[in-house]
Amino acid sequence: MALSLSARLPSCSSSVFEKAHKLTTQPPILPFPSNLAACGCTLLPASMGVARRRRQVVGAVEEQHNQTSVLAPKQSPSYSSSKxxxxxxxxxxxxxxxxxxxxxxxxxxxxxxxxxxxxxxxxxxxxxxxxxxxxxxxxxxxxxxxxxxxxxxxxxxxxxxxxxxxxxxxxxxxxxxxxxxxxxxxxxxxxxxxxxxxxxxxxxxxxxxxxxxxxxxxxxxxxxxxxxxxxxxxxxxxxxxxxxxxxxxxPYTSYDLNTLLKATAGKRRAVILSQGDKLVGEVSRLVVAEACIQALDLECTKRKIYEINSVEI
Ligand SMILES: NC(=O)c1ccc[n+]([C@@H]2O[C@H](COP(=O)([O-])OP(=O)(O)OC[C@H]3O[C@@H](n4cnc5c(N)ncnc54)[C@H](OP(=O)(O)O)[C@@H]3O)[C@@H](O)[C@H]2O)c1
The missing domain is CATH 3.40.50.720 (NAD(P)-binding Rossmann-like Domain)
Known part of the structure; x- marks a missing residue:
């Protein structure tokens, strides 16, 4: 289902949403952009079977070396401080x-x-x-x-x-x-x-x-x-x-800022984005938080509804 959303997404700056857009024209496994990413997250089409998903993700992960935190990207050039x-x-x-x-x-x-x-x-x-x-x-x-x-x-x-x-x-x-x-x-x-x-x-x-x-x-x-x-x-x-x-x-109910900044999405780093309320599954809170922040800047996400899951890799 994730593929169908892409037809309605105009091109936009690099993000998980853009990766969804590109899924129609490119191979389905695309790395989450490193500057915004949830630990090297990978965006998968919701239509992909679990076994195939796992095989593809494992392949993708072998090339990505453990960045640890979804938060505190070291470089975030696309974010403006005027917000x-x-x-x-x-x-x-x-x-x-x-x-x-x-x-x-x-x-x-x-x-x-x-x-x-x-x-x-x-x-x-x-x-x-x-x-x-x-x-x-x-x-x-x-x-x-x-x-x-x-x-x-x-x-x-x-x-x-x-x-x-x-x-x-x-x-x-x-x-x-x-x-x-x-x-x-x-x-x-x-x-x-x-x-x-x-x-x-x-x-x-x-x-x-x-x-x-x-x-x-x-x-x-x-x-x-x-x-x-x-x-x-x-x-x-x-x-x-x-x-x-x-x-x-x-929820990180008794954590302070420093601990929050070190929070990771664990193994749940493959992101599935979809539309039409057909997705069923779980998502890391870190992935949701990241998607919220990415969406702020992306024109292509305006007046759009997405479902989001993330799976272990
Ligand atoms: N749990 C799930 O599996 C799940 C699944 C899908 C979607 N969601 C939705 O995802 C969202 C985030 O979930 P979460 O687990 O992060 O939420 P959460 O930990 O339950 O936090 C809810 C937040 O809403 C605030 N709040 C509650 N009532 C309020 C009011 N009347 N006025 C202002 N603020 C109020 C709470 O503030 P206080 O500190 O004052 O209580 C708290 O900051 C929620 O909408 C949740 O329903 C959850």
Whole structure:
């Protein structure tokens, strides 16, 4: 399925998304670009069988020597420091990795956190010109006042809660409130100058009433995520939606910035990108974080929805 997305992708700068585009005209195994890459990740077509995938990946890996971290690329020439990226859900598993990676790239970052004190424990004391922290809950429209978005050029939203009732639903922080109402509130508050909203969603949202997705959706998480997605799509916002498979690696809930920067995607370094909600599988949180950041700059990902998985190599 990954191949079919490429037909709709115009050429764009080097990234995992561009690699997907090239899959129609080139052999299917292409290295993830080293400056942006998740440890020498390889992009595979979703249509490739598991055994063939493994053979090809092993071949590709033999030529790539262990870079260790998806974060902190040593050279990142394509990233401009004129950005101000607002990260919502920055204290979560994917969000922490997004923030660590933005900081390592010297991209100015603002966090919207329900509990701002989490910023210090997660990211340490940072220069205010590099990392700003604001307090807010996406369920409350009043928390999304225009000052939150002042100067913001891009937003990465990775908010979420558990699919099934848990302590994290305390205070009515349910999927309906977070994945639907929170996203709706956010879209309604966005300034017209925003260059990109990247929203992390989930595979299976279009199939929430079909087994096995209906089990995951028993308390509505997929349905409400789809409603959030639909609201984004029906707006004029320049969005990219990244539907993640089941998340692996992390959450790094008790880690500090230095530890986050050393996080790796383990063996799960072969990336599968797809469209049409046909992908089933898992994805490293590091790979999702990396895809979110790459998508910010790529015109070809504007107003597009992707599913993403990663597999062991
Ligand atoms: N787990 C999976 O296998 C899976 C699969 C596919 C997709 N996803 C989705 O991928 C995304 C990232 O997942 P993750 O595991 O990294 O998430 P996570 O660890 O659960 O983090 C969720 C983040 O959202 C924030 N948040 C929750 N409610 C909020 C609210 N009302 N206002 C503002 N912020 C709020 C949390 O902040 P607090 O610190 O304040 O709680 C936290 O920073 C989520 O949308 C998740 O549903 C997950």
């Amino acid at each position: 101000l990226v607002l990260v919502i859900g920055a204290s979560g598993g994917v969000g922490q990795l997004v923030v660590a990676s933005l900081l390592s790239r010297n991209i100015k970052t603002r966090l919207l956190l329900r509990d701002p004190s989490k910023a210090i424990s997660l990211f340490g004391l940072q220069d205010e010109n590099t990392l700003e922290v604001r307090e807010g809950d996406t369920r409350n429209q009043n928390d999304l006042d225009p000052t939150i978005f002042d100067g913001v050029t891009h937003i990465i939203c990775c908010t979420g809660t558990t699919a099934f009732p848990s302590k994290r639903w305390d205070g009515d922080n349910t999927p309906e409130r977070v994945d639907w109402e929170g996203i709706r509130n956010l879209v309604l508050a966005l300034p017209p100058t925003l260059e990109r909203l990247v929203l992390v969603s989930s595979i299976g949202v279009t199939k929430y009433n079909v087994l096995p997705w209906s089990i995951m959706n028993l308390f509505g998480v997929l349905k409400f995520k789809k409603m959030g997605e639909d609201f984004v799509r029906s707006s004029v916002v320049p969005f990219t939606i990244i539907r993640a498979g089941r998340l692996t690696d992390g």
